[in-house]
Amino acid sequence: MDYELEKIKEKAIKEKNIDFEDAMRLYDIGVKNPFSLFANASEIAQLYKGKKISFCSIVNAKSGLCPEDCKFCAQSGHYNTDAEIYPLLSKEIIVERAMQAKRDGAQMFGIVTSGTEIHTDEEWMTIEDAVKEINHIGIRPCCSLGMLDKKRAKRLKEAGLFRYHHNLETARSYFPNICSTHDYDEDIETIKNAKEAGLSTCCGGIIGLGETMAQRIELALTIRELDVDSVPINILNPIKGTPLENQPLLPPIEVLITISIFRFIMPDKDIKVCGGKEKNLRQLLPLAIVAGCNSLMTGNYLTTPGRNAQSDMEMVIDLGFYPGI
Numbered sequence: 001m002d003y004e005l006e007k008i009k010e011k012a013i014k015e016k017n018i019d020f021e022d023a024m025r026l027y028d029i030g031v032k033n034p035f036s037l038f039a040n041a042s043e044i045a046q047l048y049k050g051k052k053i054s055f056c057s058i059v060n061a062k063s064g065l066c067p068e069d070c071k072f073c074a075q076s077g078h079y080n081t082d083a084e085i086y087p088l089l090s091k092e093i094i095v096e097r098a099m100q101a102k103r104d105g106a107q108m109f110g111i112v113t114s115g116t117e118i119h120t121d122e123e124w125m126t127i128e129d130a131v132k133e134i135n136h137i138g139i140r141p142c143c144s145l146g147m148l149d150k151k152r153a154k155r156l157k158e159a160g161l162f163r164y165h166h167n168l169e170t171a172r173s174y175f176p177n178i179c180s181t182h183d184y185d186e187d188i189e190t191i192k193n194a195k196e197a198g199l200s201t202c203c204g205g206i207i208g209l210g211e212t213m214a215q216r217i218e219l220a221l222t223i224r225e226l227d228v229d230s231v232p233i234n235i236l237n238p239i240k241g242t243p244l245e246n247q248p249l250l251p252p253i254e255v256l257i258t259i260s261i262f263r264f265i266m267p268d269k270d271i272k273v274c275g276g277k278e279k280n281l282r283q284l285l286p287l288a289i290v291a292g293c294n295s296l297m298t299g300n301y302l303t304t305p306g307r308n309a310q311s312d313m314e315m316v317i318d319l320g321f322y323p324g325i
Helices: 002-015 020-032 034-049 091-103 121-135 150-159 183-194 213-226 253-263 278-282 309-318
Strands: 053-063 106-111 142-143 163-165 201-204 205-207 229-233 270-273 295-297
Touching: 002 020, 002 034, 002 053, 002 183, 002 253, 020 034, 020 213, 020 253, 034 253, 053 091, 053 270, 053 309, 091 106, 091 121, 121 213, 121 278, 150 183, 163 183, 183 201, 183 213, 201 229, 201 295, 213 253, 229 253, 229 278, 229 295, 253 270, 253 278
Parallel strands: 053 106, 053 295, 106 142, 142 163, 163 201, 205 229, 229 270, 270 295
Antiparallel strands: none
16 A cells, blocks of 8 residues: 555656546545545645645625526525625725734735626726735735636736635536536636736635545646636535535544545645534544644634634644745
8 A cells, every 4th residue: 555655655756647547546545544535635735835834815896696696606596595795895804804904923814706707897997906905014825806808807917916815616427517607618717817928827616515536536637727726625614595505524543544635636736724624523633734734714704703813823843844836
C-alpha cells in the first residue's frame, strides 16, 4: 500500500495529472490508512505552498430571494427558510466589512450576492466602486456575483478585481439532482469568461449532498481542466426548510480523505476549506491542514456562523504554519 501511495504521489508531483483510477485508489488507501494518506497529501501541499496558510473572508452583500432552486441553499426563493432577505448593501458598508476582515488577518475579501446574476447598472456601479476602494486598504478584492459574461468580467478587471469566484457545486453527473434552474455549462462558461478577462479564478463545490466519492473525484477532475487558482471545498451544513435539511453530516475522516484526494489531483492549487468545516470536522478541524489544505475561509459564512478569525489564526500557528499568501 505504501509503495502504491508513493507511486501516485510521485505522479501527482511530476505530472500533475493523476487519473480517475488513481484517485479512486487513493480513496481505498485512505479508508484503510487515512493518516498515511493525509501525511502524503501534506507533503505535496508543502512542496508547492510551503508553510503558508491563506485566509479569506466574505460579506453576504445581497441576501435571499434567489430564483435558483439549488437544494442546499437557504437563500433560494423556492424554499421557506430563516435566511435574511435584503437588497445590495451600500458601498460604505461593504468597504467597512473589508476593513474589518483585514484587521482580522484575512488577505482576501469576497463580495457575495444572491441571485443568478447582477442585473441593474446601479448594482454594478456599487460593486465596482467598492472593489476600487477595497484595493486601497491592502486586501485583495474578490467577487461572487453569479453568472458573468465577458463584458462584465472585463469591467470588473478594469475596476481592480483580483479574483472571481463561481462554484460548480457538484459533479456534472450529479448536478441534475441538485439544481434544475440552470445548466452546468453556464457555470463553466462563467469561469472561462473570468479567466479570459485576466481575473484569478476560484471554483469548487459542496460535498455531502448525497454524491458518491467517485462523483467528488469527477468534480475535482473537471475543476482541474478549468485550471483555476483556488478550489474551495464546502461541506454541507443542512438548513431547515431546504430539501436537504435531513441530509446526514459527513464523517470527519471522510471529509479529510476528500481534501487529500483534491490535493493529489491539483497539487499546485490553493485548496480552501470553507463553509460547514466546523460542524462537520468538529474536533478534527486542525487536521484539514494536515490533510493538504493551504487556505481557509474565516469568520461567518453567507447564512450560517463560522469561527472567529483569532481561533483560526491560533490553530494555524499551533500547527507550525503561518498566515500568508
